[in-house]
Structures are given as structure tokens and as C-alpha cells.
Amino acid sequence: MKENIVIIGGGIAGLEAACQLLDLGYKPIIIEKSDHLGGHVADWNCLFPDMTPAGDIVSALISKAADANIFLNTEISFVNKLQDSYNIMLSNGISIITRIMLVTTGFSVFDASKKEEYGYGVYDQVITNKDLEHWFNTGDDRRVNDSAMNAIGFVHCVGSRDEKARNSQCSKVCCITAVKQAIEMKQKFPEAMVYCFYMDLRMFGKKYEDFYISAQRDYGIRFIRGRVSEVSENIDGRVIVKAEDTLSGKPVKVTLDLLVLMAGMVCSQDSTKVANMIKLPLDSDGFLKSADNVADIIDSPKEGIFYAGACTGPKTVPETLAEARAAALKIHLYIMKK
Amino acid sequence: MIYQGKQKIWADYQKEIPDNHWFYVRSCIRQNFFPGAEKMFLEICRGLLKKDIFETEHHTTCGGIAYHCDTIPQETVMTIVARQFALMTEAGYENYVASCITSFGNYIEILETWKEFPELETRIREMLWKACKREFNKPKYVAHASDLIYKYRNEIAARAKFRLVNRFTGEPLKVVEHIGCHYAKMFPARGVGGAEYPYVLCGMIESWGGNVIDYPERRHCCGYGFRQYHVKANRGYSLSNTYKKFESMEPYHPDFILTNCPGCPYFMDRWQYVIAETEGKTYGENGYGIPVLTYEELASLVLGYNPWDIGLQLHQVAVEPLLDKIGIEYDPKEKYKGLNEKDLMRPELPGVLRCC
Amino acid sequence: MDFGFKLSPSSAINLDKVDTEKFAELHRAEPDVYKCMACGSCTSTCPANRFSGMSVRKVILGLQRGKEKEVIAMMKNCMLCGKCSMVCPRGINTRHLILSICRIYGEDMK
């Protein structure tokens, strides 16, 4: 089939949609800015709640999508609107005429250094959820010192539910990610005390609550209900965390060897860049605006332009994959109708 | 500690500070406890750097302390401040510099509140007219006096006679900096360096050769607490908060503490005395305390002024060990003398805290 | 010298200094103790709560925050009626837990 379908972004949403479109007999084009496919999930180690290796998910998708036209290290230079299609100029000099685009530009991890009081980038022993996954994958991070991990803390809601950080939204996956990472750290350092500082624990997904119970019962992870207010460094280079233990109504402090910030999801710059080029509106949460947030999350307000995944808001991996499949079907039906 | 991380944040919080032509308002606490500091601010800015800093005898307290002791309504403090702005307007200035941090915070808070509630500004203008028959323009720039010294820090360094270096070891002096809470905690963008890692004093210390120490309770309040100090029954609060800071900085063995708020040096100086007398604990070397200086005093010291002309005798914690480290010469007999060598006797010695 | 005021003790909970040994022993006897999610069902159903402030949720929390003294004082009001066991959504056998606490922290109770 000759119809050009342009998928912007080669993360799991773009890959899954491409797989489905290939199965339907199309030859979609994937445009990916970086030098590899898989997006954020490719940087992750294991996925909740069954500890599925993220690499397996990504490599399966990549091999299934291999027949698509894939442009790595490629960005969109500009888009011209034609009569009833678009002319897309790529940074590699190729231009594509299409009337169908699937936006799968995903999210960005919140820049944790903007929460200045948590000292990311200032205090040595403060890392993010993403840094920790990197360490799980590579074992390479001098901040995680195998010989001195007696106390480890996780801070929920970093750059989420925070008007000062200009993101009042919940990032959805950090609670369960913190539980997962806390368990993994406890497995690696069984003698360590592991604390999670949370405001609410949003255990909404399949088996999440069981995962949380296991973290409590089987791993003895301490959950403290209070948002971290301040982090500082002591003379040994360890970090001191201050919060209120709101359940006892008292300030609480603890000294830690490692503090992991659960940086949230914000709309990626790539999403806003694409939105600017195709004149797509942003929703009040800063993510791309769907035709309808309940009935029609996959449709953009513009004809022929569809969304899948975290470009419209924080999503889990299964949610993203489901949206990608739904988007492929939508695109297929759209082509059939014409 | 990753120094570059702090530099990145500092770069985000640079505020515009005009170079010259300031309308100057004094600080109640500084005039009482560190009068020499205000003298030296004007001496350095006017005498040495030839800046135009204007003062009128008609300005008064901004009412900030009374306001934060909850003894006057918000409209009252706002109208007092509006009168100060009127004095500035009448004198033909538009840059406003305050010696006090409570004042500085007060001015910023009032201007921001007026921005959000313009009807309140209109009411205050009416009240000022009714009370004083005065009108005012809002200042174009509001600075704290430490912002100015920060701005002039390199000029001061260029004229300095001393560096913040321990002359016995050749090492930079270890300096704790303490920022008044109302400098940037309410409006981080209004302070040099922001609220979490303020740079206003760090900049001076670095420029004059010292090393800044960051310790866990750096951001904690000195413990003033307004009503928690002015009422005798509450002073345990104030004392306990200072104690918490000193316990936290103790392992770093700072050579001195630098402050930009007029109240903090008083509390951090005097509570060391009280802790020594009641708990038997001292934080400096050999039974001394840790000297607590204002930025005007420190600038004057590096510029080579006589320590007793700038008022260091009014500190309860003796500054002599610090002067010795920097290599500043002084005459101990001069310390408590009046003008023309007039004999004023000397203060009694505390029981525990070593003072000479 | 009497200044008319003095240092006040800090109320902050310092987790570095909380002794975790007894709680670890309790955990060995009652693995479910960590399952508490502080929902407060036990408190709202406790007949002793109204007049004494007794709350199993607060007992579990207090023991992890170094507040054994307060907890023991609170627990003296428990009548072992077991209503809390019936309402716990996490299925903690709170009655059994209370007995284990009495056994392990027995000395502190005197």
C-alpha cells in the first residue's frame, strides 16, 4: 500500500504502532531523534509489577518493527501544510508527503535539579530514578557505593503535584516505580534501611497493591507519610533528609547514604516542538491536547494526526502499548474510509 | 558537594542592582547593636567608592518588627512604608536600599501584595494622603545593603589590605555564611543566588579569599522569631534554634560567621554567650566563641580599618583570635576607649566564655 | 547564671537514633506488623479510643519512631476486645500483635 504514515518518535509507542501497521500491510516511517529505538524504556532495567526485563520488551518490538522505514538521528526540520496533506522536511534532507502522522514523542523526565532544595547536582549522594535504573543496567555509578549502603531513601512526587515546579499533575508511575526500586535496593542491600517518603500512594494498577504489601511485609521498607522539605549534606558527605512524619505530626530527619528522587513526567520539548510545527494545541497540563480526554484520547483535533503514549500525559508501559495498537487501528480505518 | 551545581543555580538568580544613586534607610537593630556597621557602609560606599547614597533624617523605622510581633495592622505598616517611599520620591531618587533584612522583606512583600491587589495600594495612597499629605512613586529597584557590597565586592578586593587567609597556615579561612530569612525565602528571585543557595555573602567571601562552608543547618533561621525574642518568657525558642545551628556547624570548625541580617549576628553572638554560661559549651578554639561579623564589618576589616573604629568591641564573642589569624594588628588597650582615648573602663568578663 | 529561660528539647524524630532492635524482634514474631498502611480503621472502631486516645495505628507507628513510653501508656487502655482485628483491611491480627508487643516490650510496661 502506498499511503505514507509518518510516526514521530521511536519509543515503545511508535514501535508498537509500527508493528501493528506492518501487520496490516502498511510500511510506516519512523523518525527518531536519537541514535537508538526504544525511548525511555530502553534505559530502564526492569518493569513493575512482574520485574519484566525492559530490554526484552524493547528488543522484541525492534525486531518486529524492522521492516518499517526507520530514520535514526533524524529530526523534523519543518512541516508545510499542503491542500490536504503535509510536506515534512527531515534534517537528513529527505522530504515526505503524507496526510497521516502519528505523534509518539513521549515525555521528558523532570529535571530534578529544579527542585533546588533536594540538591540534585549539588549533593553527591542524590540521584534520580533514571540514574538508578542506569546503575541497575550498567553497575556504573560512583555514587552507589556497594560497601556503604546502610540507609537509602526514596522521595516521591519530585516535580509532580508541585505548583512551584510548574507541574501540578501526578506523574502516575512514580509511586509504583519507587516501590519497585526500593525492593530492588533491599534485595541488593538486605541490611540497609530503606525509606519511602510519600504523600499518597497511588497503587492503581494490576497487582500494584500486592507489590506494595510485599514491599512492606517481605522487605520491611519503611513508608513515611510526608513530603521531603529539605536535603542537606553532612561532613561525611551523607545526606540528611527532613520531612514531617504527618502521621505523628512531628518533624522527622534521617541520614542516608543514597537518596533517590522520583523525578516525574513532563511534556517533552520534542512534543511541544512538533505541536508548534503542526499547530496542535496543548492541554492545561502542558501535554498535547486530545480531541476528547475521555472518549477520544488518540485523536488530535486535526484531521489525519493521531497520538499514542505519553505525549498526551503520563502513562504506564501497558497503557502506552494499548494506545499504540488502538492508534494503528484508527489509522487503518481512516485510510479505508477515504 | 558539587560546586558547579551551585554555580548553575546562582546563574539563574542574578538580580539587577544599579551601580549608583541610592536612597538609604537604616535598620533599627543594626543602629542599636552594630552602629559601626552602618557607619562603615556609608564610609565605604560614599567615601571610598564615591557613590551617591542619600539619607534623610525624616525617615523612621519601617515598622517591620512591630508588624511581625503582630502589634500593628497590615495597613499601618504599609502606610509607614508608603511614607518612606514618599521621602524617596521627594528627594528625587528611584533606587531604594535598606540596611535591614526585615525591612527589605517588608518592602518586597508590600510591593508584591500591591501588585496582586491594586485596590489595596489605592487605599494606602489615600491613607497616606490623609495622614501626611504626601504622595509617592514606587521605587524602581529595591536592594538590601548587602546587595550593594556584593556588587562592589571586587572593587573592595582590589583595594583590600588583607585577605581571608590564615597567615599561620596559608590556608583560606573557613567561613560560615548566614542569610536572614526574609532576604529570599519569601521571594527567591529577589535575592542574589535565590533562597536555597544564596550567593550574596558567598560572593564576598570568595572574592576576599575565604572558603565557604556548607553545613546541614545552613538554611535554618537564627531563631529570632520576633515575639519569640522580645518576650522574655519565649527566649528559649530563640536560644534553641541558634544552638541547633551551632551544633550542626561545630564539626567544620569555622573561623567566623558572616551575616547579612542585622538581627542574626546579635543572636548568634549573644546566644553563644548564653550557651557558654548555662551549658558550659563553647564553639571556638580555647574557650572562645566563633566570631560573628556583619558584611560591613568584614569589608572594613579587609580594607584595613581599625577594628575598634568599626565597632567590633560591641560583640560579646571576642574577635581577637580572628584578627590574629588574618594578621590584622590592633591595640588591646584601645578596645574600650572613647574618643580621644577617653577611659570608659571595660565590660565585666563572662564566667565561662573566654573574651580576652 | 539564670537568664530566665533555657534550651528547649527538640521534638524532631531522629531516625538515626531510634533503636530498631525490639521492633525487629516484634517483626519476627508478627511479620504482618509492617503491613499497616495507617488507614485508621482500628482507631475508629476502638471502644477505648474515645476516652483514652488508644489507637493500634499509632501504637505501630510510635514503636517505629522511638516513642515506646507514649505507646505503652496508650496501650494500658486496651481491653483486648479484638474489634480492631475484625476491621483491619490488611488482615493484621491486631489482637495477637498487641499481645506480642506486651511480651516483647513487657519490661518497659512496668
Added chain:
Amino acid sequence: MKLYDELLKDYRAKEGLKTCINCGTCTAICPAAEFYKYDPRKVMDIVQSRDEEEIEKLLKSDFIWYCGECMSCVTRCPRKNGPGLVIMALRSLSARLGYFTCSEKGRQLYPLTRLLTGNILNYGYCVYPDTFKWEDHKESGPVWKWHLEHIDDSMARLGANFKGNGPGILRKIPQESLDELKSIFDVTGGTERIETVNRFSEAKAEEMGMDMEEYFRETFEHTSEGHLNNED
């Protein structure tokens, strides 16, 4: 009159109270929460509950007088609230309604008002050497005692214009400027506030069987057990 509505007329409450999520970032670093039985988060929660009975209890309690107004809480709140600002509005309302005399820490408003507004109206300063007596401030140390004993000479040495004419350190503020301050107090409700505090304090003093000097001393110096964490 609804207390909540009265409170929300205060600009500081408008500014400081949006929506609180009870996260505790304020209490975590609050200097008062560490040394008093105090929790600013709870203040916010009570006020936003709009429970009139609870708000009245709050206005009559010691609780609202523990804050030191350092405003450290403002920096941290993820919802852009200002617990310290709400406290200021509560205190103002408590003063206006005379509820402050119901609590020991509230009654301290009398000595505070006398000291601070007295200094402002008499001298034009919030703090002034003539009223900062060593006997009431022994913590100011022997050096302050010495300084006060030789204040003219000590000030002269430091280039102050103590009680002098013209600009300078601790100058005499011209009478016409002091008159303007008085006029500002009259026009803006400052004078009325002083009178209100005095009126309620006098009634309370009578109830406690004290003359105003005794009442001043009592409220300025005395603290009962129960404010601190280790006390019942």
C-alpha cells in the same frame, strides 16, 4: 459573623491560603514545630476545614502564637501557600476580637504592644537603647551593659549621631516626623489596635487580680509548663 469570612478579608489569608494537601513540608523545617507543641500544617488544615468551632478554638489557643514568622515555610509549599501569612491573619483577628487574652502566649500581645508601638511612637524606632534594658535582656551580655553605661561616649566613638539633629545613626527623629507616624497610626487602625489590645488586657488583668504593671511582668516573664514537647 463567620470567623472564616472575617479571616479571608485579610490580604495575608488571601495570599497564604490556597489549598493545602497536608504534605508537611512546612512543619518539616519549621523552627517552632521543633521546640513547641506546634504543627503549621494543622493550622492550615483547620482553617481550610472552615469549621467555625475549631477556628474559634484556634484563635483562643496558644497554638497560633508559637510561630516565629521566619517564613521558611513559604519557600517550600508545593501549593504556593504561606502558612506564616495565615498565622499573621489569625493573630490579627484574635487581637481584634480580644480572643488573645484566652491563652498565655496570646496575652503576651500586651507587653509586645506596649514595647514596640511605644518605641515607634516615642522614638521612631522599633528597638531603642533607652527601653532595651540589660535587666530585661541579660543575654545581651556584659558588653551591652557596659555599652549602655557609657552610651554617649561609646556611640560617639563609632560615629553615631545619638539623639542628635540631622541624619545619622540613632539620630533624634524630628518631632514633625513622629507626628506623622502618630497620624498614620490614627488613620490606618494602628491606634485602634493598641486601644483594643489595652482594653481586653485590662479586663483580663482585673480578672486575674493584677494591676497593669504586674500583668506586664507576668505576661512578659512567666511561662507555664505544657508548651514544650517534653512537658504535659
